[in-house]
Amino acid sequence: xxxxxxxxxxxxxxxxxxxxxxxxxxxxxxxxxxxxxxxxxxxxxxxxxxxxxxxxxxxxxxxxxxxxxxxxxxxxxxxxxxxxxxxxxxxxxxxxxxxxxxxxxxxxxxxxxxxxxxxxxxxxxxxxxxxxxxxxxxxxxxxxxxxxxxx
Ligand SMILES: [Zn+2]
Ligand SMILES: [Zn+2]
Numbered sequence: 001x002x003x004x005x006x007x008x009x010x011x012x013x014x015x016x017x018x019x020x021x022x023x024x025x026x027x028x029x030x031x032x033x034x035x036x037x038x039x040x041x042x043x044x045x046x047x048x049x050x051x052x053x054x055x056x057x058x059x060x061x062x063x064x065x066x067x068x069x070x071x072x073x074x075x076x077x078x079x080x081x082x083x084x085x086x087x088x089x090x091x092x093x094x095x096x097x098x099x100x101x102x103x104x105x106x107x108x109x110x111x112x113x114x115x116x117x118x119x120x121x122x123x124x125x126x127x128x129x130x131x132x133x134x135x136x137x138x139x140x141x142x143x144x145x146x147x148x149x150x151x
Pocket of ligand 1: 033
């Protein structure tokens, strides 16, 4: 893969809210849960886990929506309502960014998939690791190492 030029910009559907990432993701994922199906209006959501200190809102003021807590804070463009990123309450290390917003689409491919117990029967992803629920905490470090080392 050629090197991405950081910071890498991303925008919502209408362009009024802009984000930037200054580092590659720690990992990428697809989530098949019913909540993601509803909120993405699609079969699953896509995530790039961006180190928190490498993530910035550079234009506009995203508003909270979606589930509205208590464990997940979903952020949206106030104008077009695009779901842009999610902060997991109690997790300071990374922000879950929707990689389809970025100008460079290289991190849309999910490395893991979660909540396959709720997967639509026809929905398939190229993820290398599948979890019926969410990966246990002790799997995260090895998964992130494997992601960084992937070809
Ligand atoms: Zn989900
Ligand atoms: Zn917008």
